[in-house]
Amino acid sequence: NAGVTQTPKFQVLKTGQSMTLQCAQDMNHNSMYWYRQDPGMGLRLIYYSASEGTTDKGEVPNGYNVSRLNKREFSLRLESAAPSQTSVYFCASRRWTGELFFGEGSRLTVL
Amino acid sequence: GENVEQHPSTLSVQEGDSAVIKCTYSDSASNYFPWYKQELGKRPQLIIDIRSNVGEKKDQRIAVTLNKTAKHFSLHITETQPEDSAVYFCAAIPETSGSRLTFGEGTQLTVNP
Numbered sequence: 665n666a667g668v669t670q671t672p673k674f675q676v677l678k679t680g681q682s683m684t685l686q687c688a689q690d691m692n693h694n695s696m697y698w699y700r701q702d703p704g705m706g707l708r709l710i711y712y713s714a715s716e717g718t719t720d721k722g723e724v725p726n727g728y729n730v731s732r733l734n735k736r737e738f739s740l741r742l743e744s745a746a747p748s749q750t751s752v753y754f755c756a757s758r759r760w761t762g763e764l765f766f767g768e769g770s771r772l773t774v775l
Numbered sequence: 776g777e778n779v780e781q782h783p784s785t786l787s788v789q790e791g792d793s794a795v796i797k798c799t800y801s802d803s804a805s806n807y808f809p810w811y812k813q814e815l816g817k818r819p820q821l822i823i824d825i826r827s828n829v830g831e832k833k834d835q836r837i838a839v840t841l842n843k844t845a846k847h848f849s850l851h852i853t854e855t856q857p858e859d860s861a862v863y864f865c866a867a868i869p870e871t872s873g874s875r876l877t878f879g880e881g882t883q884l885t886v887n888p
Contacts, residue, residue, distance in 0.1 A: 697876065705880075705881075706864065706878055706879065706880040706881040707819065707864060707878045707881075708877075709875070709876065709877050709878075712875060712876070720875070722875070722877070723877060754818060754819070758876070762807045762809060762824065762868065763809065763821045763824070764809075764811070764819075764821065764876065766818040766819050766820070767818065768817075768818055769818055
């Protein structure tokens with residue numbers, strides 16, 4: 665039982681490059697989330713997926729796209745990376761009781 | 776959506792003292808109030824939560840109190856220890872929000888030995 669698995673853990677991009685962050689959960693949760701956390705800052709919601717086949721914008725969706733591939737997987741794509749997207753990205757899934765389970769995080773640097 | 780304000784942003788206490796972090800929310804339909812702890816370089820983890828049908832919940836040295844009339848809830852840590860040093864986040868989730876879940880801005884708690 666791995667919980668929530670994110671890949672990659674570290675990535676360095678150049679401005680304008682694209683990349684996809686992968687997230688998978690093995691807890692059969694319906695809801696999944698992507699957050700970003702800047703240094704010394706809080707968790708800001710980028711996108712979420714209440715259930716398979718649905719996605720919704722969070723607080724800071726600009727510059728990102730998501731795909732809920734199936735119940736297990738929820739990916740986050742940066743089409744044209746910008747230095748302002750340098751951050752730590754956390755994927756999470758939500759148990760029916762409300763508790764969020766987070767992945768270990770993906771540290772992204774955009775030069 | 777729900778707006779959650781968290782205070783203070785930083786809190787420094789001496790080992791053995793108590794620490795209190797407070798959150799206020801705007802949506803009276805909120806009915807689930809979790810607290811997460813994030814140690815440096817690690818992922819956030821749930822430490823305690825409360826639902827609107829109770830006013831207080833305790834788990835060893837931590838407790839959460841809820842005042843629905845005033846729309847605020849608080850995290851209380853007693854007999855603080857250096858390992859309590861971390862960032863703490865609150866959230867307030869309305870039943871009607873579906874799955875949208877946003878957090879307060881966090882409190883950096885430092886426990887000095």
